[in-house]
Amino acid sequence: MNSKRFSPTSSTIKSRFTRRFLRALLKINRQRTRTPSSPMEICQRYLKVKLAADVSMASAVGSRRAWSRAMLAKIRHGVRAGSTSSLAMRKRKIYHGKKSTKEVGIVGNAKVLRKLVPGGEAMDTCSLLDETFHYIKCLSTQVKVMTRIADQICST
Amino acid sequence: MSSRRSRSRQPGGSRITDDQINDLVSKLQQLLPEIRDRRSDKVSAANVLQETCNYIRNLHREVDDLSERLSGLLATTDTAQAAIIRSLLMQ
Numbered sequence: 001m002n003s004k005r006f007s008p009t010s011s012t013i014k015s016r017f018t019r020r021f022l023r024a025l026l027k028i029n030r031q032r033t034r035t036p037s038s039p040m041e042i043c044q045r046y047l048k049v050k051l052a053a054d055v056s057m058a059s060a061v062g063s064r065r066a067w068s069r070a071m072l073a074k075i076r077h078g079v080r081a082g083s084t085s086s087l088a089m090r091k092r093k094i095y096h097g098k099k100s101t102k103e104v105g106i107v108g109n110a111k112v113l114r115k116l117v118p119g120g121e122a123m124d125t126c127s128l129l130d131e132t133f134h135y136i137k138c139l140s141t142q143v144k145v146m147t148r149i150a151d152q153i154c155s156t
Numbered sequence: 157m158s159s160r161r162s163r164s165r166q167p168g169g170s171r172i173t174d175d176q177i178n179d180l181v182s183k184l185q186q187l188l189p190e191i192r193d194r195r196s197d198k199v200s201a202a203n204v205l206q207e208t209c210n211y212i213r214n215l216h217r218e219v220d221d222l223s224e225r226l227s228g229l230l231a232t233t234d235t236a237q238a239a240i241i242r243s244l245l246m247q
Contacts (some may be wrong), residue, residue: 022244029230029237050223071191093210109205116212119169129180132208139215146222152227153239 006028014141018058021145024052051075067131070119177201184208 027046055075061068106125113128114120119137120128181201189206230236 002170019244022240025226025230026237026244028227028239029240042227042231045224046224046227049227049230050220053219053223063173085208087181102217105202106205109202112177112209113212116209118171126247129177129184132212133180135186136184136208136212139212139219143215143218143222146219146226149243150225151224151239152243153226 013060013138014145017138017142018054018141018145018149020060021053022149024056025149027047037059053142053146057138061134061138065131065134066123067118067135070122073119101120108139181205 025151028045054071056066058071058075063069105156110125110128113132115125117132120131123131178201181204184197185204188204188211
């Protein structure tokens with residue numbers, strides 16, 4: 001484990017995320033039952049995969065970033081409590097489109113952004129934009145890695 | 157300090173200059189595929205923020221879809237375990 005000032009390139013975060021996520025997937029896979037899954041089991045497995053992805057990403061980034069710290073704290077506190085309902089709510093929000101405020105301008109959009117970025121509520125605008133930048137980069141890394149994994153499993 | 161208060165009326169009184177915001181906004185602009193390809197100079201900060209929110213929502217949705225796909229794959233294929241281990245070793 002190297003110095004604190006070393007700022008990791010996205011390839012380092014990518015490989016850390018990939019390793020953690022693959023290990024989590026292995027663990028989830030081992031819990032698979034032989035009998036055909038009920039819908040409840042399918043839903044739970046989907047949630048486990050999603051949670052694993054978020055945890056792997058946040059811990060790959062570590063505590064260097066406010067958003068990863070906020071995400072890890074939220075997961076530790078709220079992983080049992082109603083994670084299903086919040087995910088279901090998020091899906092509904094997405095499919096309804098932008099039902100957010102009609103405010104235009106920087107302040108209005110910054111408010112919406114605060115809700116999207118973990119830990120965004122407690123930041124001032126400058127840090128918010130900074131964290132957003134890093135968060136987007138990590139999210140797109142996450143998508144790329146997950147796509148590659150899914151394709152690889154498909155192709156075997 | 158002559159910091160021009162931009163449209164952000166922060167209740168905490170934090171002095172945020174226009175320049176700071178412009179720098180960060182242009183950084184975000186480079187990241188968003190929509191705006192980068194549009195190549196117009198008239199992109200306002202509010203527009204960039206709006207596109208950022210949309211982009212983040214899209215990414216969240218992609219992660220959700222990929223998680224569904226992966227959990228489905230884990231459920232069906234028996235060789236998934238071997239594939240995952242192989243990917244892990246290739247890191």
